[in-house]
Amino acid sequence: MEKITITLNVNNESHEVLVAPNDTLLEVLRDQLDFTGSKESCGEGVCGSCTVHMDGKPVRACLTLALEAENIEIKTVEGLANGDELSPLQQSFIDHGAVQCGFCTPGMLMSADALLNNNRQPDEATVRKAISGNICRCTGYAKIVHAVAHAHNPHQGCCDCNHKE
């Protein structure tokens, strides 16, 4: 089984990596490129903690071969912030207390970011559908749903949005 050198474009930077055919994108991101934001939980497509973007679409990095990710723009949770400045979605997760243990958070953020890139003012049902492939064992989802729905769209009646000012 020969290893192959490929170029991965992650968060707008090119990285040359030597990968084995059976390396998943998630393994290469975490173990070779130190993008440890993406988490492995189930490793079989169920939980969503490994969600990253490929050409802007949310996908499972644990069910993607690294070799299949060549020539595709990959974005991980590390690519959301602009330097030290958090994205409105990330800030909203903090403001709404949508992070507890934090293990699901990178995947949640990537699924939600993909939604917000197409629809900046989603209603709750749309948010719930967009994150329906991401499992959270801590928050009970309500805070996460509010954090996403209100990220670009602070809500009058929401104490977490108003708390910000």
Place this chain on the structure above:
Amino acid sequence: MRLPRFEYLEPDDLTQALDMLASHKEDVKIIAGGTDLLVRMKNQLLTPAFVMSMKQLSGLSYIKNHDDTLTIGAKTTLADIVDSDDIQEGYTALAQAAERVGAETIQHHRGTISGNILQDTRCIHYNQSRFHRSGRQPCHKDGGKICYARDEGDRCYSTYQGDMAPALIALEAKVVLSKKDGKRTINLSDLFTSDGFHPFSIEPDELLTEIILPKQKNNSKSAYQRLSYRSAIDYPITSAGVMINSKAEKIKKARIVVGSMSRAPLFMVKASETLAEKSLTDIDAFKEAAGIAMDNAGTFAVHNAGSTLEYRCDMTFVMVLKALEQAAGIEK
């Protein structure tokens, strides 16, 4: 969870792909989106020597509207099917089925129609990690001689839980299977063998290249309904794809297909036939058909998809009835 080792093949075009299949045959597995194949490989349910990618076969990604058919390329993603106006309007059941598969972030952007159709049959005793399975003797599907799902089961009864095939069979889909020196077009229903160990009649050197949907005459409407534990992520435990062809408010032809209750989607001939010449608002006729479909499906089902068999049978009635009501335009 690590994948087992394999050699990766990346053909540049269809001709090269078919050549590779012809030379490696049983030793090669095709990867489309990989969301079914890689899970099984991680669980060491299969360890192919070669994995052949469809990545460069971009010519197999299309939805084309012709005079009397609609054709879909094998590599078309579920998201493209959900988004297609032609499919939403003319083949509603297919759009609904694609939309209900797993969750957007699992496979709608990478998962393909061919991978969805050709996903393996499943069983709670088999689709488990190697560690889990190592605790007891292998079952038929795992290369052994017993079945844990059915007492004294002399063969494998693993359940086909794909969402799109029941809708496609209701819509009378055909599939094109290509190989090095030729191709054949068969009814999608004939792709299924009803053998849990070996669920498909596709040969190892064949590639599914196209799905063909006929244009229906008269006024044709279709619908798909499914039940799963959670509305997202989980596979269906029963489902129904139906098509109703009508003229002047009378049903001319109906097709009822039940999914997730057997080794293959079940085309319910008797239930479908009872609807001929019935009115589109005849709710009693729909209930009768749903009852027949439930009874027939019940004789095939095995307790291996979670939940109780009784519940899955009862809910088959509900799925068929709801799908018929929706296709007839009388849903509540």
